[in-house]
Amino acid sequence: MSPTARSKPAAKPAAKPTAKPAAKPAAKPTAKPAAKPKLAIFGAASCGGCDIAIVNIHEHILEVAAAFDIVLWPTVMDGKYSDIEAMEDGEITITLVSGSMRTDETVHLSKLLRRKSKFMVAFGSCASEGCIPGLANLTPRKEILDTAFSTSSTDNPDGIRPVWEFEAPEGILHLPEFEPMLRTLDQVVDVDYTIPGCPPESEQIWAALQAVVAALKGTGPLPPKGSILGAGESTVCDECARKRDVKKIDRFVRIQQVAAFDPEICLLEQGLPCNGPATRNGCGALCPSVSAPCIGCYGAAEGVVDYGARLMSAYASVIEATKPEEIDKILDGIPDPAGQFYRFSLAGSLLRGSRSAWQSDGE
Amino acid sequence: MERITIDPVTRLEGHGKIEIFLDPDGEVANAYFQIPELRGFERFCVGRPVEEMPTLTNRICGVCPEAHHMAAAKAADAVYHVDPPPAGKLLRELLYSAFFFTDHTTHFYALGGPDFVVGPDAPAAERNILGVIGKVGMEVGGKVIEARKRGHEVIEMIGGRKIHPASAVPGGMTQGITEEQRAEIEKFGRWAIEFGQFSLGIFDKIVLGNEAYKEMVLSDGYTHRTYYMGMVDPNNKVNFYDGQISIMSPDGERVGTYAPADYRDWIAERVEPWTYLKFPYLKKVGWKGFVDGADSGVYCATPLSRLNTADGMATPLAQAAYERFFDTLAPKPEAGGKRLVHHRLATHWARLIELLYAAERVVELAKDPDIASPNVRTVPTEKPTEGVGTVEAPRGTLTHHYWTDERGILTAVNLVVGTTNNYAPMAMSIKKAAQSLIHKGTVVHQGLLNRVEMAFRLYDPCFGCATHSLPGEMPLRVAIRNSDGEVVDVLSQNC
Numbered sequence: 001m002s003p004t005a006r007s008k009p010a011a012k013p014a015a016k017p018t019a020k021p022a023a024k025p026a027a028k029p030t031a032k033p034a035a036k037p038k039l040a041i042f043g044a045a046s047c048g049g050c051d052i053a054i055v056n057i058h059e060h061i062l063e064v065a066a067a068f069d070i071v072l073w074p075t076v077m078d079g080k081y082s083d084i085e086a087m088e089d090g091e092i093t094i095t096l097v098s099g100s101m102r103t104d105e106t107v108h109l110s111k112l113l114r115r116k117s118k119f120m121v122a123f124g125s126c127a128s129e130g131c132i133p134g135l136a137n138l139t140p141r142k143e144i145l146d147t148a149f150s151t152s153s154t155d156n157p158d159g160i161r162p163v164w165e166f167e168a169p170e171g172i173l174h175l176p177e178f179e180p181m182l183r184t185l186d187q188v189v190d191v192d193y194t195i196p197g198c199p200p201e202s203e204q205i206w207a208a209l210q211a212v213v214a215a216l217k218g219t220g221p222l223p224p225k226g227s228i229l230g231a232g233e234s235t236v237c238d239e240c241a242r243k244r245d246v247k248k249i250d251r252f253v254r255i256q257q258v259a260a261f262d263p264e265i266c267l268l269e270q271g272l273p274c275n276g277p278a279t280r281n282g283c284g285a286l287c288p289s290v291s292a293p294c295i296g297c298y299g300a301a302e303g304v305v306d307y308g309a310r311l312m313s314a315y316a317s318v319i320e321a322t323k324p325e326e327i328d329k330i331l332d333g334i335p336d337p338a339g340q341f342y343r344f345s346l347a348g349s350l351l352r353g354s355r356s357a358w359q360s361d362g363e
Numbered sequence: 364m365e366r367i368t369i370d371p372v373t374r375l376e377g378h379g380k381i382e383i384f385l386d387p388d389g390e391v392a393n394a395y396f397q398i399p400e401l402r403g404f405e406r407f408c409v410g411r412p413v414e415e416m417p418t419l420t421n422r423i424c425g426v427c428p429e430a431h432h433m434a435a436a437k438a439a440d441a442v443y444h445v446d447p448p449p450a451g452k453l454l455r456e457l458l459y460s461a462f463f464f465t466d467h468t469t470h471f472y473a474l475g476g477p478d479f480v481v482g483p484d485a486p487a488a489e490r491n492i493l494g495v496i497g498k499v500g501m502e503v504g505g506k507v508i509e510a511r512k513r514g515h516e517v518i519e520m521i522g523g524r525k526i527h528p529a530s531a532v533p534g535g536m537t538q539g540i541t542e543e544q545r546a547e548i549e550k551f552g553r554w555a556i557e558f559g560q561f562s563l564g565i566f567d568k569i570v571l572g573n574e575a576y577k578e579m580v581l582s583d584g585y586t587h588r589t590y591y592m593g594m595v596d597p598n599n600k601v602n603f604y605d606g607q608i609s610i611m612s613p614d615g616e617r618v619g620t621y622a623p624a625d626y627r628d629w630i631a632e633r634v635e636p637w638t639y640l641k642f643p644y645l646k647k648v649g650w651k652g653f654v655d656g657a658d659s660g661v662y663c664a665t666p667l668s669r670l671n672t673a674d675g676m677a678t679p680l681a682q683a684a685y686e687r688f689f690d691t692l693a694p695k696p697e698a699g700g701k702r703l704v705h706h707r708l709a710t711h712w713a714r715l716i717e718l719l720y721a722a723e724r725v726v727e728l729a730k731d732p733d734i735a736s737p738n739v740r741t742v743p744t745e746k747p748t749e750g751v752g753t754v755e756a757p758r759g760t761l762t763h764h765y766w767t768d769e770r771g772i773l774t775a776v777n778l779v780v781g782t783t784n785n786y787a788p789m790a791m792s793i794k795k796a797a798q799s800l801i802h803k804g805t806v807v808h809q810g811l812l813n814r815v816e817m818a819f820r821l822y823d824p825c826f827g828c829a830t831h832s833l834p835g836e837m838p839l840r841v842a843i844r845n846s847d848g849e850v851v852d853v854l855s856q857n858c
């Protein structure tokens with residue numbers, strides 16, 4: 001980010017990896033020593049941002065390719081699910097899963113990879129807490145499909161919907177089932193580690209991968225099961241450069257209502273609903289650095305059971321009001337509480353979704 | 364809706380699934396290209412405040428979040444009937460130009476380009492970025508890594524983050540840039556121009572300098588005569604951030620140019636029950652199925668489409684490259700008067716011309732006297748209602764359309780996403796590849812996979828926008844069935 005760091009990379013990638021991995025591609029299929037740990041990177045229902053974040057470790061990607069036998073990573077390497085099926089259980093040392101569980105196919109593949117892997121990592125917000133697509137759990141499945149296939153530019157007078165099995169004139173065509181609720185990875189399989197973020201910051205990914213490599217080599221400790229990797233143990237506020245005066249507020253504002261925020265002072269104390277107080281640190285407080293509020297993409301801070309409840313209590317502590325009508329007026333400044341308090345964490349929260357989505361069973 | 368339990372083995376179909384059916388003579392009767400995933404943004408964004416949309420819709424695609432970020436911010440401007448101040452618009456376009464440069468670099472060197480650079484006949488395991496570095500040397504590889512790195516640093520400088528930027532809001536941007544940052548960005552732009560010229564030089568040397576590759580680019584198997592769509596500025600030059608949408612017929616006639624808000628007069632989306640993705644088509648021509656020609660409403664929206672649709676590029680070096688592109692591939696105009704390139708593999712070349720334009724535009728914008736102004740936002744005063752925002756995503760024209768209540772809470776959302784524009788042309792390219800490589804029940808295995816894969820990659824399909832596969836790395840499973848519907852052969856790649 002800092003402009004001063006800019007001059008270095010020009011020389012670095014050219015100089016550093018030349019010696020080792022430049023010759024790699026041609027040798028790749030045959031010359032790999034069998035002892036290398038196997039790495040799989042799988043994207044379930046995701047946007048691809050997690051994969052780009054991994055690619056953005058830039059020249060270090062060559063070191064990852066040197067340290068691991070990458071058995072599956074559709075982004076960069078050829079690999080086949082059928083090869084994974086043929087593997088022994090536990091043969092893959094570590095699998096990174098990004099994306100959420102949205103169809104029966106992604107659920108199936110995640111279970112397969114779990115069986116074949118020693119360590120399963122929920123990589124990024126979708127896999128660990130559902131992310132923004134988890135907001136779909138506020139709506140019954142039928143409404144989601146109905147909306148997508150009847151928007152105002154959709155020409156669909158017969159009300160056609162995709163079906164899991166369709167009899168075309170030439171034969172049957174199958175589609176994976178869009179499941180009634182979006183699920184997180186740990187709601188489907190046992191998860192060993194979590195790397196939070198939407199997406200995880202590339203520096204953090206590289207640090208986590210280095211720690212994993214050290215543990216595998218025996219030169220570093222193996223993190224205990226359930227650890228959060230690539231993030232801090234406090235809140236975004238702790239790494240935010242803005243000043244907090246423990247000032248009380250009497251109203252919340254929406255970002256478009258204010259021409260400019262003071263660049264030095266806490267955004268929440270200027271009335272902007274910022275998710276920093278409830279959110280795990282590790283990103284470097286990037287959004288507040290450009291006068292945008294923290295949106296909570298690194299998930300709940302250490303020790304927080306319910307993200308939304310923690311954020312609500314943080315807001316309650318800065319509000320200056322005693323009468324119910326004053327409080328109501330302040331809360332009018334948060335027009336979408338479900339989205340504000342569970343923007344990234346709904347699917348992974350205690351409730352997981354709305355009553356209507358739960359009760360509909362998809363119909 | 365019937366609920367089917369799918370057998371676990373047949374579920375291992377990756378994320379792009381192709382079903383090819385043969386007739387009794389063993390010739391291709393039909394081919395289906397299915398997209399097996401949906402996330403439902405158009406529904407779950409309803410109820411959210413409109414200012415959240417640039418943040419929420421970033422997550423449609425982590426490969427091109429900047430496109431959704433900008434389309435969403437423009438749609439939110441329109442909802443509030445607010446016009447951002449000059450610096451707000453310039454900064455958005457500056458971020459966007461840095462993004463186009465970075466994204467086109469990723470595609471040419473890591474995703475689509477390896478087909479050419481390493482060679483279409485090289486083993487699939489070598490047709491990747493590591494293979495490119497192996498072929499062209501670490502010096503070039505290092506340059507590519509530097510280009511992606513520096514591009515992302517500029518995106519982060521203006522947008523706050525390298526992926527999923529945070530700074531575009533209704534009425535403008537959250538904050539401006541400093542003079543120091545401006546100078547840094549200008550320096551990057553100058554470097555990026557050199558990198559763009561260098562990349563065109565590589566294309567010259569490796570593709571145009573090789574008769575076999577040139578022949579492949581010009582071959583019928585990769586040629587489609589469809590309508591083309593692209594955004595143009597008032598001089599009919601290519602623009603990525605703002606302008607009107609223009610439609611070019613396959614015969615070189617400008618069919619019309621319209622304001623983005625009128626998109627529903629021009630396009631509609633067709634639903635098929637065997638896929639989660641819709642098929643946009645030109646409403647005035649109509650849906651005639653998966654066919655070429657002036658009578659079919661199928662259109663294409665890619666770098667090639669944008670060059671075909673526009674009369675030129677707005678910057679000098681890109682304009683020279685544009686002229687050379689048409690002089691080389693389409694020296695004579697079509698009946699309608701415009702020179703057009705219908706050879707779809709030329710999309711890679713067009714992408715590099717756009718890369719150079721994006722770099723030149725970075726410098727132009729960084730030098731604009733208003734760019735470092737702190738006045739980057741107009742506070743809306745009017746009641747929010749409805750609005751459309753359109754940009755050119757690297758993979759095609761992207762439209763966001765929002766409706767809100769009087770508090771600015773979304774009541775409806777419609778999204779026509781970049782890659783989706785090219786869904787029908789891609790399905791056609793697959794069928795054409797199958798038809799030319801399957802005869803009397805005999806299948807040319809590796810040839811078919813290569814052809815299908817290359818046909819995909821030139822569109823740079825980003826099903827992150829619809830599903831989750833990254834551009835150019837569509838896992839494929841092709842099932843070939845006889846006239847009784849039995850699977851006689853299965854080919855797969857990346858899955």
